[in-house]
Amino acid sequence: MKNIFLLLAFATVSLPAFLRGQLLDPALLTKPATDSWPTYNGDYSGRRFSTLTQINQHNVKGLALSWIFRLHVGPTPGAIIGGEGPMPEGPPSDPGVSTIKSTPLMVNGVLYFSTPDNAWAIDARSGQQIWHYFWRTKGGIHIGNRGVGIYGNWLFFETPDNYLVSLDARTGKERWHTEIADVKQEYFSTPAPIIVGNHVLVGTGGDSLDVPGFLEAHDPETGSIQWKWWSEPLKKGDPGWDSWPDEYAMRHGGGMTWVPGTYDPELHLYYLGTGNPNPVLTGKSRKGDNLYTCSIVALNVDTGKLVWHFQPSPHDTHDWDAAQTPVLIDGEIDGKPRKLLAQANRNGYFFVLDRTNGKSITTAPILDTMNWSKGISSMGQPIPDPGKEATIEGVLVSPNTSGATNWPPPSFDPETGLFYVGTSQSFSMFYLTDTDPHPEGWGAAERDAGYMGGYLNAVDYKTGKVAWRHHYPFGGGPVGILTTAGKLLFTGDGAQNFLAFDPAKGGILWHAGLADGLSNGPITYLLDGQQYVIAGAGDSLYAFALQ
Amino acid sequence: MPKYLLATFAISFIAVALAFADDPKTPPKFDPASVERGKQNFASTCGFCHGTSGKGGEKGPDLLRSVLVLDDEGGKNIGPVILKGRLERGMPRFPFNAQQIADIANFLHNSIESAKDRDNYRILNIVTGDPKAGQAYFNGAGKCSSCHSISGDLQKIGAKYEPVTLQGKMILPDDHWTEGTKQVSAMSFTVTLPSGESFTGAPLYLDDFTVSLREADGTYRSFKRTSPDSPRVALNNRLQAHLDLLKTYSDADIHNLTAYLVTLK
Numbered sequence: 001m002k003n004i005f006l007l008l009a010f011a012t013v014s015l016p017a018f019l020r021g022q023l024l025d026p027a028l029l030t031k032p033a034t035d036s037w038p039t040y041n042g043d044y045s046g047r048r049f050s051t052l053t054q055i056n057q058h059n060v061k062g063l064a065l066s067w068i069f070r071l072h073v074g075p076t077p078g079a080i081i082g083g084e085g086p087m088p089e090g091p092p093s094d095p096g097v098s099t100i101k102s103t104p105l106m107v108n109g110v111l112y113f114s115t116p117d118n119a120w121a122i123d124a125r126s127g128q129q130i131w132h133y134f135w136r137t138k139g140g141i142h143i144g145n146r147g148v149g150i151y152g153n154w155l156f157f158e159t160p161d162n163y164l165v166s167l168d169a170r171t172g173k174e175r176w177h178t179e180i181a182d183v184k185q186e187y188f189s190t191p192a193p194i195i196v197g198n199h200v201l202v203g204t205g206g207d208s209l210d211v212p213g214f215l216e217a218h219d220p221e222t223g224s225i226q227w228k229w230w231s232e233p234l235k236k237g238d239p240g241w242d243s244w245p246d247e248y249a250m251r252h253g254g255g256m257t258w259v260p261g262t263y264d265p266e267l268h269l270y271y272l273g274t275g276n277p278n279p280v281l282t283g284k285s286r287k288g289d290n291l292y293t294c295s296i297v298a299l300n301v302d303t304g305k306l307v308w309h310f311q312p313s314p315h316d317t318h319d320w321d322a323a324q325t326p327v328l329i330d331g332e333i334d335g336k337p338r339k340l341l342a343q344a345n346r347n348g349y350f351f352v353l354d355r356t357n358g359k360s361i362t363t364a365p366i367l368d369t370m371n372w373s374k375g376i377s378s379m380g381q382p383i384p385d386p387g388k389e390a391t392i393e394g395v396l397v398s399p400n401t402s403g404a405t406n407w408p409p410p411s412f413d414p415e416t417g418l419f420y421v422g423t424s425q426s427f428s429m430f431y432l433t434d435t436d437p438h439p440e441g442w443g444a445a446e447r448d449a450g451y452m453g454g455y456l457n458a459v460d461y462k463t464g465k466v467a468w469r470h471h472y473p474f475g476g477g478p479v480g481i482l483t484t485a486g487k488l489l490f491t492g493d494g495a496q497n498f499l500a501f502d503p504a505k506g507g508i509l510w511h512a513g514l515a516d517g518l519s520n521g522p523i524t525y526l527l528d529g530q531q532y533v534i535a536g537a538g539d540s541l542y543a544f545a546l547q
Numbered sequence: 548m549p550k551y552l553l554a555t556f557a558i559s560f561i562a563v564a565l566a567f568a569d570d571p572k573t574p575p576k577f578d579p580a581s582v583e584r585g586k587q588n589f590a591s592t593c594g595f596c597h598g599t600s601g602k603g604g605e606k607g608p609d610l611l612r613s614v615l616v617l618d619d620e621g622g623k624n625i626g627p628v629i630l631k632g633r634l635e636r637g638m639p640r641f642p643f644n645a646q647q648i649a650d651i652a653n654f655l656h657n658s659i660e661s662a663k664d665r666d667n668y669r670i671l672n673i674v675t676g677d678p679k680a681g682q683a684y685f686n687g688a689g690k691c692s693s694c695h696s697i698s699g700d701l702q703k704i705g706a707k708y709e710p711v712t713l714q715g716k717m718i719l720p721d722d723h724w725t726e727g728t729k730q731v732s733a734m735s736f737t738v739t740l741p742s743g744e745s746f747t748g749a750p751l752y753l754d755d756f757t758v759s760l761r762e763a764d765g766t767y768r769s770f771k772r773t774s775p776d777s778p779r780v781a782l783n784n785r786l787q788a789h790l791d792l793l794k795t796y797s798d799a800d801i802h803n804l805t806a807y808l809v810t811l812k
Contacts, residue, residue: 182614182617182618184617184618185614185617186663208662208663208665209612209617209659209662209663210612248609252612369793369794371794387798391798392671392672392673392675393672393673393674393675393676393798393802393805394670394673394714394798394801394802395798396718396793396796396798396801398793427793429714429715429718429801431668431670431671431673432671433668433669433670433671434662434668435671436600436602438602438603438609440602440611440612440662441662441663441665442665442668444668445665445668445670446665447715447719448719449718449719449793450718450719450789450790450793452790473753473782474753493754493755494754495752495753495754497754497755497756499755508755511755511756
């Protein structure tokens, strides 16, 4: 039985469907596994909420370090080596390669995670390495990697030079690799593949030059492509074409797919936030809303066809992509149960949509300093102030291109009804530097203008109002978050502490100083009857449990 | 600024920092002389169809976004197209030698590198404001004159810095400077204990649990924080007014102030 590996891991969920290579049990949406962390967000909902209660408010003070795993990247002794590029001479110089931004998966007592060009399996009990895989790269920006996906015995991850690589999870041996984008066009890939049914969903990134974004579904057995959804129309008449001035602009319009999406098994829809349009900081050659950049889209997971879209940043000119996790909430609005989708967006707004049709329910600002919007339209979209698009003499804009928030995973706690997200208060000057009628690349320069600290925000999904927030004067803000039924919220501050908050009121209940700032989304699972919390900070994974 | 604060500022701006990850000091990737030769030859020979910048003209496509060019290395892809032409699309043959092809390839690749190297985009003329309005703002609503003087610290400031640098220093000033022979730091912490005893010094570390500082005589002190208000921690910033201005001044105020400061020569 080839999928025996997951038999144990999914002992609590409906196995037969999964073993036939069909959909993960829909219960994963509302009843996430407690004895594994089988996908980027723990389950398909993107809530990063665990029902585990062994570690809770009453005993969290006893949470202590179990082990640390410090990674060693590159062609280490014993590493399994693959790739298309040359063997590197010496260790990688890019700090992104040694920073754990990936959310580890935990399946059957083994943790799987990655950094650019590197993947590991380590024993979840001891933190001991089982195998290390190294990919010889042809290039690409080595900024980060968000993790691996698992299907039966097969692991999948993406590389900076845009290969989808499949490994045997038991041994780390490569099964196959397939190129998904051209590194010479400045594509580079960071997402964690998401597996839905027999679809391995992979996106890509890269906005240095003006190339179009896409999402692909691949066959987990062979790697062959099943469908490809372009995040922009490719020709006149395609959906969204009239939001661009011409075919040339749309085919060079950006819209990268660089953060994993979420999935509703009942609606059979995959939800994805797309990247910013290109050229990035000037819109003169791409007048219009520029669909489907900076959008939340719902795709039929079997066909890749667009079912609906909502665009948080029409005609963006500040690099505020809408790639942040679209979190699925089964909630209540005006006393009626609703299927909702919530996103805390890089542009400084919090959005709640009806996820059956993409209609806006709530749009509310979550950043005090934001100065680029003229209000909210009847459709729930912010109205950009054209006066805040880069000019030759410069305009002052908040937030900066990093945004109010960014890719670090937020969390939704169904018990408090609060959506948790880190934000950063920043200003930048934006100067138009490319005055050509057809600017290329970014087209404008950004210079820091000031920073006023970060916040951990708890947002009421029904109103968009901030119920409580915690200020970090230096750093902190957009950092990964995990909530649990133990009435705990785990996250990091700007000072290398890993913290547990009271999710209802915001008080700090526990902390541990690490050797680096939290750099990934923390996870939790039960193993041998013991609940662990795992945090990635810099080049190390830390495991905590009750003593 | 202490290393810790620097580090945390750096974290908060991680995406900006990453956007600017290319080291501007690295030597040019393409031989500048070859790029210049290629530019000249391209403009006179190819520019009529492809535009003098290579971004495309009435007949020829944008070569800076061409996959063939992006995939090219040293003219391997470009060369055959130049030599054989694309007669079916109206592009004639050009009998260039190997050096000429390499020069044109270098010119195109250099232009592509420049387009993606956003850290080194050149800011253009930012001195477009009204100096008189800037002066009025300096002495009025902006309250700049409550700390600065054009006959004192800002004397001849317009001669000292290029406008882009000057504007940068106005919006986000350096947090260290010298007054006479004295090094001054913009920031300090003042920690006040429940007993009323207080300590002020250079900021070294602050989180929700600990605060530390170095007093003027070099003494290192750190304190446990038992609650957000105990001990009381004040973050003193002599540049707070600049941060506050971010929320109040308009883009026109910034342009006018810049134009005014540039006149102080």
